[in-house]
Amino acid sequence: MSRSPEPDTDETAAAERLRHALGPVTAVRDTALGGGLYNSVRLFELADGRSLVLKTAPPAGTPCLTYEQGLLGTEALFHRLAAGAGVRVPAVLHHEPAGPRTPAEWLLLSHLDGTTWDAARDRIAPAERAALRRELGEALARTASVTGPAHGYPRPAAGLSAPDWPTAFAAMLRAVLADAHRFGVALPAPAGDLADLPRRFGRRLAEVCRPALVHFDAWEGNVVLGRTGDGGWRLAGLIDGERAFFGDPLAELVGLDPLGTAEDDPDLMAGYRSVAPLPPLGTGARIRLALYRIHLALVMRVEAVPRAYEGGFATWLATWSAGRVTEQLAVLDALAP
Incomplete structure (x- = not known):
């Protein structure tokens, strides 16, 4: 139906992102989630019982609409502001914009059960x-x-x-x-x-x-x-x-x-x-x-x-x-x- 971004299958890179955001943690399960039409999305279940969502944007240079530049930064901002207004949304754990050492923007969120x-x-x-x-x-x-x-x-x-x-x-x-x-x-x-x-x-x-x-x-x-x-x-x-x-x-x-x-x-x-x-x-x-x-x-x-x-x-x-x-x-x- 669509050309979703290539899944972020580099488990080493994903583990490094988790450690960068959270320190030493152990993921007992790592599942690619479907349904995303722009960003790739993975669900991590940690040994301490937490479930987290890692969203990764396509690499720089991927064709996109003008408004789609830096979408994960917008998402992080939305969740922080909406949470402050009393709306139930995922908690923002870390947002990393694209840069010289980060080929693709990524965002780490808590997972909403349901x-x-x-x-x-x-x-x-x-x-x-x-x-x-x-x-x-x-x-x-x-x-x-x-x-x-x-x-x-x-x-x-x-x-x-x-x-x-x-x-x-x-x-x-x-x-x-x-x-x-x-x-x-x-x-x-x-x-x-x-x-x-x-x-x-x-x-x-x-x-x-x-x-x-x-x-x-x-x-x-x-x-x-x-x-x-x-x-x-x-x-x-x-x-x-x-x-x-x-x-x-x-x-x-x-x-x-x-x-x-x-x-x-x-x-x-x-x-x-x-x-x-x-x-x-x-x-x-x-x-x-x-x-x-x-x-x-x-x-x-x-x-x-x-x-x-x-x-x-x-x-x-x-x-x-x-x-x-x-x-x-x-x-x-x-x-x-």
């Missing part, structure tokens, strides 16, 4: 799902309570941050359009029309005044659930905060349900609003949601080339992303002719 929501989906009763959606809404509201130093992605070197949200979002959108050109990805609408969207709807983007922390990838595969015996399911935490940015908290609704409309989920929204207010979903909010859906669909469409997606998934993604962009452009035209 199973991902998508893996448990068929075992969750409707009433349990409603309660979990409320818990998820509460967690995302707490995440959004964190205020960043600027809008956009948190790595200044990428040039995708700015003092205001309209400028930052314009840079984020321009970056993925430039990536499409660089990788030869056909766009479902003229590039100029897409690039003009932040100017066209700048007044609505300017309604966002505070750079809130946004996970932007809290779909069911990145939500961990736990249970005790045959007891009910509970939210164990959020993982994979590598797409995080500072901006409009409404964007979280797009990232957690890329294919749907999370704002129409009463349980999720009730959970969120039990912790913090969201703006009324009037014209301005719906315009911004449409803009974020276009942006995410473009990201997913363009990443297919450097990640070498193939087969049925690649075909589906190309068709879906084109339809999603066209659909949301029509929403924008209807809301603001």
Whole structure:
């Protein structure tokens, strides 16, 4: 389905990373975890009973989207900030940026016990799902309570941050359009029309005044659930905060349900609003949601080339992303002719 990064099979290097971060420790089991589409991921079970996750980025020079530079640094920052806001996330044990002696960035995290929501989906009763959606809404509201130093992605070197949200979002959108050109990805609408969207709807983007922390990838595969015996399911935490940015908290609704409309989920929204207010979903909010859906669909469409997606998934993604962009452009035209 995809060209995941080559697994980090060098056990000596992995053991050295553990010792570098933790001192003398013994790993009794080392398991490569699937599902990662960019970083390689390994689960280590230590002799002292701890379970840790080691994430390693692809080597420098691997084709990637502009925003994907230094993703593990973003993930480390997200987990630290979210934990401070009371959200259950993996603990950051060590982050090592790429450098002269480090060919690939890596991140060591604690492991959240449980199973991902998508893996448990068929075992969750409707009433349990409603309660979990409320818990998820509460967690995302707490995440959004964190205020960043600027809008956009948190790595200044990428040039995708700015003092205001309209400028930052314009840079984020321009970056993925430039990536499409660089990788030869056909766009479902003229590039100029897409690039003009932040100017066209700048007044609505300017309604966002505070750079809130946004996970932007809290779909069911990145939500961990736990249970005790045959007891009910509970939210164990959020993982994979590598797409995080500072901006409009409404964007979280797009990232957690890329294919749907999370704002129409009463349980999720009730959970969120039990912790913090969201703006009324009037014209301005719906315009911004449409803009974020276009942006995410473009990201997913363009990443297919450097990640070498193939087969049925690649075909589906190309068709879906084109339809999603066209659909949301029509929403924008209807809301603001």
